[in-house]
Amino acid sequence: MxxxxxxxxxxxxxxxxxxxxxxxxxxISSSSSGLHYTSTLKSLNDSGASGTANLTLDGNRLLIHIKxxxxxxxxxxxxxxxxxxxKTASCPPATAIDKNGLITLASGTPxxxxxxxxxxxxxxxxxxxxxxxxxxxxxxxxxxxxxxLTSHVIVVHGxxxxxxxxxxxxxxxxxxxxxx
Ligand SMILES: [Cu+2]
Numbered sequence: 001m002x003x004x005x006x007x008x009x010x011x012x013x014x015x016x017x018x019x020x021x022x023x024x025x026x027x028i029s030s031s032s033s034g035l036h037y038t039s040t041l042k043s044l045n046d047s048g049a050s051g052t053a054n055l056t057l058d059g060n061r062l063l064i065h066i067k068x069x070x071x072x073x074x075x076x077x078x079x080x081x082x083x084x085x086x087k088t089a090s091c092p093p094a095t096a097i098d099k100n101g102l103i104t105l106a107s108g109t110p111x112x113x114x115x116x117x118x119x120x121x122x123x124x125x126x127x128x129x130x131x132x133x134x135x136x137x138x139x140x141x142x143x144x145x146x147x148x149l150t151s152h153v154i155v156v157h158g159x160x161x162x163x164x165x166x167x168x169x170x171x172x173x174x175x176x177x178x179x180x
Contacts, residue, residue, distance in 0.1 A: 034058025039154045039174035041068055044092065044103050047159045047171040049128075055176065057149065062136045064119060068156055068172060071124040075158055075165050079119040079132065081176075082112040083152030085144060089113045091153055091173035102161065105168040112153050112173065116145040121167075130156075149176050 039053040051068030071077050083089035092108035117138075122130045138146065146152060156172045158165065 034061070034063075035149075036178070036180045037149055037176050038179050039176045041066075041154060041156060041172040041174035042091065043070070044108075044170045044173055045159050047071070049156060049159075049172040051130075051156075051172065053154050053174060053176075054180070055149065060138045060143065062117075062138055062146075064132070064134055064136065066119070066130065066132045066154070066156070068124075069127070069129045071128040071130060071156070071171060072158055072160055072165055073124050073126050073128045076121040076123050076167060077130060077156050077158040077171065078121040078167060079154065079156050080115050081117040081119070081146060081149075081152050082114065082155050083116045083146075084113040085147045085151075087113065088151040089153045089175075091155075091175060092170070103170055105157070105170065108155075108170050108173075112155055112170075116152055117142055124158075150178060152176050 034056045037055040041051045041053060043049050048070040049068055050070055051066065053064065053066045056063040066079060090111045092103045092111040096103045096107045096111055098104055098107045120134060122132045124130050153173055153175050155170050157170055158167045159169045159171045161169060
């Protein structure tokens, strides 16, 4: 927690980001049916974070497995699928770096677009690793926002900025491609 700090814009955004609107959860599927997708998550903001994501979409069920290392140990790292049904999302390039030298939540938005599905915000372990598996039951609205998965990206947030943890700043991003 932020000891004694005033409520900053960043923390308000974090709360908004952590929201998981319209999704309900259910048991983890061991089914091998469905459409398979992967994503290679690459570091943003020199976070050192990288990893992989595997997704299986079967009807209205989306099974997600994300493994990331190099995150900030002991901190919650919000994870989202970002994108917009009307265009193709991408991970922010160097041109998204703002005047403070950061790709912020806002400066990356023109590239990765809005939040399409909020995942959980797991706490990175003592070495900065997250191994997250979850099965989502998608609402019609979720499915609309996620159409099509290959025009979306996965963003993992949370980096140290000037010695303070900022849970909104993107730490890693990967485009979603078909395949296992
Ligand atoms: Cu996000």
